[in-house]
Amino acid sequence: MLHEENTLLMDKLKSECEKCSGLCCTALFFSKIDGFPKDKIAGIPCVNLLENYQCKIHSQLNQKKMKGCIGYDCFGAGQQVTQVVYKGKTWDAFPKQKSEIFDVFLKVYYLHQIRYFLIDSLLNISDVIIKEKIVKLLDENIEICDESPHRLMAFDVEEHRNKVNTVLKQVCALIQQMYNSENNHCPDDYFGKSFIKKNLSGFDLSSKLLIAADFTDCIFRGTIFLGADTRDANFNNADLSGAIFLTQGQINSSKGNSNTKIPSHLFYPPTWM
Numbered sequence: 001m002l003h004e005e006n007t008l009l010m011d012k013l014k015s016e017c018e019k020c021s022g023l024c025c026t027a028l029f030f031s032k033i034d035g036f037p038k039d040k041i042a043g044i045p046c047v048n049l050l051e052n053y054q055c056k057i058h059s060q061l062n063q064k065k066m067k068g069c070i071g072y073d074c075f076g077a078g079q080q081v082t083q084v085v086y087k088g089k090t091w092d093a094f095p096k097q098k099s100e101i102f103d104v105f106l107k108v109y110y111l112h113q114i115r116y117f118l119i120d121s122l123l124n125i126s127d128v129i130i131k132e133k134i135v136k137l138l139d140e141n142i143e144i145c146d147e148s149p150h151r152l153m154a155f156d157v158e159e160h161r162n163k164v165n166t167v168l169k170q171v172c173a174l175i176q177q178m179y180n181s182e183n184n185h186c187p188d189d190y191f192g193k194s195f196i197k198k199n200l201s202g203f204d205l206s207s208k209l210l211i212a213a214d215f216t217d218c219i220f221r222g223t224i225f226l227g228a229d230t231r232d233a234n235f236n237n238a239d240l241s242g243a244i245f246l247t248q249g250q251i252n253s254s255k256g257n258s259n260t261k262i263p264s265h266l267f268y269p270p271t272w273m
């Protein structure tokens with residue numbers, strides 16, 4: 001599979017809210033403490049969701065410190081469910097199918113998230129055997145997300161995720177080898193700590209709490225961000241262009257500026273400009 005094809009596949013995982021029916025603002029539960037407007041149970045629309053599925057306070061999210069809303073990214077699951085799986089049918093127009101639509105949205109969200117890591121793997125490794133395994137899993141993932149709600153609900157996401165996790169572990173080991181990072185000393189504690197001007201290339205930051213850490217002017221080539229919590233981490237002037245498994249949600253939740261370099265498939269959040 002060519003680099004350009006993978007980039008195109010990645011583009012499909014960019015959320016297009018105008019093609020969705022406010023699924024994330026309705027289907028999910030959220031709480032005020034996590035930076036959402038109010039505590040809300042799953043399946044009820046947010047108080048700020050308008051009839052046209054737009055957010056009443058969209059332009060003020062930053063000013064109102066709605067960090068949960070700013071940080072959330074659906075990996076394009078919203079438009080896939082609304083436009084492809086349900087062919088334009090929306091949860092409010094078909095109340096009897098509402099909970100099924102929300103369940104399908106959650107399932108497609110997990111599948112798109114998994115797909116994101118598969119494509120990012122293809123963009124970053126050259127090992128032919130591992131790439132073949134990834135392409136097979138990618139085909140399975142893409143095929144099921146275009147299926148009917150019934151088939152999607154019957155699909156075993158956990159089994160798919162377990163197969164993907166096995167391959168992702170191999171990808172991480174390869175990346176570590178490429179950056180000879182077994183010799184790198186990777187600290188355990190990042191929470192609120194300062195790493196200004198450090199070269200963190202090849203570090204495995206998977207599942208690390210990077211909350212409020214200062215990474216100003218840092219370099220992150222081949223640094224693995226799988227599941228890292230980047231809330232309020234400061235990436236001003238940092239080079240994240242070679243970061244692995246860094247997601248739009250992680251970028252949205254952190255701080256940066258127009259000098260921060262990011263992977264080409266991600267975009268600069270308005271809060272960074």
Ligand code: SF4
Pocket residue numbers: 024025036037046047048049050054055056057058066069
């Ligand atoms: S405030 Fe806006 S973006 Fe946040 S959940 Fe409500 S409608 Fe969605």
